[in-house]
Amino acid sequence: xxxxxxxxxxxxxxxxxxxxxxxxARALNGVSFRVDRGEIVxxxxxxxxxxxxxxxxxMGLLGKSARIVQGSIRFQDQELVGMTAEQLDAVxxxxxxxxxQSPITSLDPLSRVGDQLIRVQRExxxxxxxxxRRRAIEMLMTVKIPDPERRMRAWPHELSGGMAQxxxxxxxxxxxxxxxxADEPTTGLDVTVQAQVLDLLNDLVRSRDMAAIxxxxxxxxxxxxxxxxxVMFSGAIVETGxxxxxxxxxxxxxxxxxxxxxxxxxxxxxxxxxxxAPPNLYALPTGCLYNYRCSKATETCRGVPPLIDVGPDHRAxxxxxxx
Amino acid sequence: MTVLQFVARRLALTIPLLLGIIxxxxxxxxxxxxxxxxxxxxxxxxxxEVDAIRASLGLDRPLxxxxxIYIGNVLQGDLGNSWQSKQPVLGEILRRLPASIELLFxxxxxxxxxxxxxxxxxxxxxxxxxxQVSRFVSLIGFSVPTYWMALMALFVFYLGLRxxxxxxxxxxxxxxxPKPVTGSYFLDSLFAGDWSAASSAGHYLILxxxxxxxxxxxxxxxxxxxxxxxxxxxDYVRLARLYGFRPQTIRRLTLRNAFTPIATYIxxxxxxxxxxxxxxxxxxxxxxxxxxxxxxxLFGDFAAVQGYVLTLAIFATTIYLLVDVAVLVLxxxxxxxx
Numbered sequence: 325x326x327x328x329x330x331x332x333x334x335x336x337x338x339x340x341x342x343x344x345x346x347x348x349a350r351a352l353n354g355v356s357f358r359v360d361r362g363e364i365v366x367x368x369x370x371x372x373x374x375x376x377x378x379x380x381x382x383m384g385l386l387g388k389s390a391r392i393v394q395g396s397i398r399f400q401d402q403e404l405v406g407m408t409a410e411q412l413d414a415v416x417x418x419x420x421x422x423x424x425q426s427p428i429t430s431l432d433p434l435s436r437v438g439d440q441l442i443r444v445q446r447e448x449x450x451x452x453x454x455x456x457r458r459r460a461i462e463m464l465m466t467v468k469i470p471d472p473e474r475r476m477r478a479w480p481h482e483l484s485g486g487m488a489q490x491x492x493x494x495x496x497x498x499x500x501x502x503x504x505x506a507d508e509p510t511t512g513l514d515v516t517v518q519a520q521v522l523d524l525l526n527d528l529v530r531s532r533d534m535a536a537i538x539x540x541x542x543x544x545x546x547x548x549x550x551x552x553x554x555v556m557f558s559g560a561i562v563e564t565g566x567x568x569x570x571x572x573x574x575x576x577x578x579x580x581x582x583x584x585x586x587x588x589x590x591x592x593x594x595x596x597x598x599x600x601a602p603p604n605l606y607a608l609p610t611g612c613l614y615n616y617r618c619s620k621a622t623e624t625c626r627g628v629p630p631l632i633d634v635g636p637d638h639r640a641x642x643x644x645x646x647x
Numbered sequence: 648m649t650v651l652q653f654v655a656r657r658l659a660l661t662i663p664l665l666l667g668i669i670x671x672x673x674x675x676x677x678x679x680x681x682x683x684x685x686x687x688x689x690x691x692x693x694x695x696e697v698d699a700i701r702a703s704l705g706l707d708r709p710l711x712x713x714x715x716i717y718i719g720n721v722l723q724g725d726l727g728n729s730w731q732s733k734q735p736v737l738g739e740i741l742r743r744l745p746a747s748i749e750l751l752f753x754x755x756x757x758x759x760x761x762x763x764x765x766x767x768x769x770x771x772x773x774x775x776x777x778x779q780v781s782r783f784v785s786l787i788g789f790s791v792p793t794y795w796m797a798l799m800a801l802f803v804f805y806l807g808l809r810x811x812x813x814x815x816x817x818x819x820x821x822x823x824x825p826k827p828v829t830g831s832y833f834l835d836s837l838f839a840g841d842w843s844a845a846s847s848a849g850h851y852l853i854l855x856x857x858x859x860x861x862x863x864x865x866x867x868x869x870x871x872x873x874x875x876x877x878x879x880x881x882d883y884v885r886l887a888r889l890y891g892f893r894p895q896t897i898r899r900l901t902l903r904n905a906f907t908p909i910a911t912y913i914x915x916x917x918x919x920x921x922x923x924x925x926x927x928x929x930x931x932x933x934x935x936x937x938x939x940x941x942x943x944x945l946f947g948d949f950a951a952v953q954g955y956v957l958t959l960a961i962f963a964t965t966i967y968l969l970v971d972v973a974v975l976v977l978x979x980x981x982x983x984x985x
Contacts, residue, residue, distance in 0.1 A: 385888055417890030424889070429882040434903055434979060447892050479979045495890070 326358040333395035366546035369556030427488035431480035438476030486517035565638030727950030736954035745830020747935035758863030766871025788865025797930035914970030918963035
């Protein structure tokens with residue numbers, strides 16, 4: 325049994341247009357993947373593919389107009405879909421936790437760093453303030469923040485982006501969660517800091533026997549840190565497998581195009597950019613969602629594509645994957 | 648920078664501002680106003696008599712010379728005499744200011760007590776039923792003229808229902824006004840232990856405060872709603888939800904972050920309301936600064952108008968300064984707090 329199993333997840337946005345007609349944007353169209361203990365899974369795809377929405381669906385924090393219409397999210401054999409907010413509050417922040425992409429604005433501007441680290445613990449467990457404080461300092465040392473005692477008294481606006489991201493990681497990990505979701509954790513940080521933050525995350529996840537999902541556009545991050553990768557397109561996972569395997573032998577045309585668009589590869593192979601817009605979520609194409617952009621599309625692609633095993637633990641959602 | 652340094656710097660900046668306001672008021676009333684001498688003399692006065700009066704008032708001299716004389720007097724604490732009452736303007740202002748302040752502060756406290764909870768509640772579900780209703784109410788508060796609302800309130804609650812006393816001042820003619828301490832009849836009679844006077848003053852306060860607090864509450868509802876919506880959609884509230892914080896913790900987080908912007912807004916609103924309260928005062932014959940100032944403007948009472956505008960300006964700059972100091976002390980992001 326996996327730590328997290330997402331199955332056939334459909335999340336739609338429902339809203340009314342100016343003529344009061346209901347419009348449905350089908351943002352997630354059957355997302356399935358799993359995360360095992362001790363592994364880091366990379367979730368990649370273009371903007372609008374549904375990566376962050378998948379994370380929000382797992383966290384049970386969708387906007388007012390979004391809802392999960394079908395599918396299941398099982399965490400430690402516990403179904404999360406359909407839980408009340410109260411039940412979810414017991415899970416999020418303590419069992420499953422998340423790191424967001426805007427660390428500085430995500431900290432409460434009116435509380436000192438230390439108080440926020442203490443608050444996160446006391447929201448979930450009955451811990452004495454002194455004990456919580458001691459753990460907070462320990463955690464700051466773990467995320468390699470120099471002079472933690474002094475940092476406890478810092479205000480969020482005094483922190484640099486990298487420092488704030490470390491604080492956020494400390495907040496995320498202080499309740500010893502089993503699963504960490506990092507939604508573009510290094511956007512907005514400069515490159516050297518990016519590497520430091522990711523190395524830190526990597527070490528922590530491995531040393532604490534946790535699992536992590538890293539959501540990113542950056543295939544370099546996936547190659548360096550993720551044991552497995554799931555490629556998303558238009559609200560579906562089109563290919564999943566061990567990172568080395570997928571990168572070496574991509575079977576879905578979208579994955580192939582995505583990998584060819586990485587600057588180094590593009591230069592070497594003379595490949596090109598990934599062209600075309602994401603599909604209109606209000607009127608999705610029938611059959612394979614990628615068929616209108618795919619260079620290998622045939623008549624069969626108008627039918628719903630099967631998920632085909634193409635290698636050890638490697639699957640692709642394509643009619644032509646086995647060929 | 649310490650608080651004291653900040654205050655000193657701001658006060659220094661206030662001086663040229665006030666000088667500018669005095670200059671503009673002084674010139675505007677002389678250039679654009681009516682001929683005050685005409686209003687002071689009998690319609691039958693001869694040209695010579697009018698000229699004599701004009702000369703005795705110093706109004707025949709060049710404008711800049713008149714201004715220099717006025718500024719000289721103001722710097723010595725002399726705001727001139729009112730032509731209507733022949734009394735020193737400063738004394739008239741100080742005597743009337745407490746009545747206006749009483750009305751203003753009670754209304755803003757009540758207005759905030761009504762407006763902030765409504766705004767917060769509306770922000771919980773933007774475009775929901777509660778939000779729609781509160782926006783409509785707030786629109787009425789914005790768009791209905793102050794004096795009309797005051798007259799309608801009198802029509803219904805005094806003439807119709809006889810619930811409130813007549814719009815004639817701040818206390819019943821039958822009651823003795825208390826010895827002035829704060830200047831508020833209600834508080835002063837409470838301090839003096841004069842229950843019947845306190846009750847009378849309290850009754851006279853009800854309608855003007857109710858009317859004015861509705862007008863004050865309208866923009867507070869709108870601003871509070873906007874501020875709270877912004878905070879509820881902020882990254883840090885989202886993070887608090889992601890980390891499974893309890894609803895009451897999230898509420899506290901929102902309120903704490905909303906406090907400074909709301910307080911700043913109410914402070915800056917307060918600064919302009921001393922002028923706005925004059926219309927309510929006029930309808931209720933409140934006898935405060937606003938009613939007196941309006942009268943002075945209608946009569947063309949130069950010294951009184953100048954004194955009135957200067958008072959409004961000093962009041963506004965003081966309030967702004969207090970708000971800024973409060974923010975400076977409360978806000979961790981400000982330059983002072985450490």
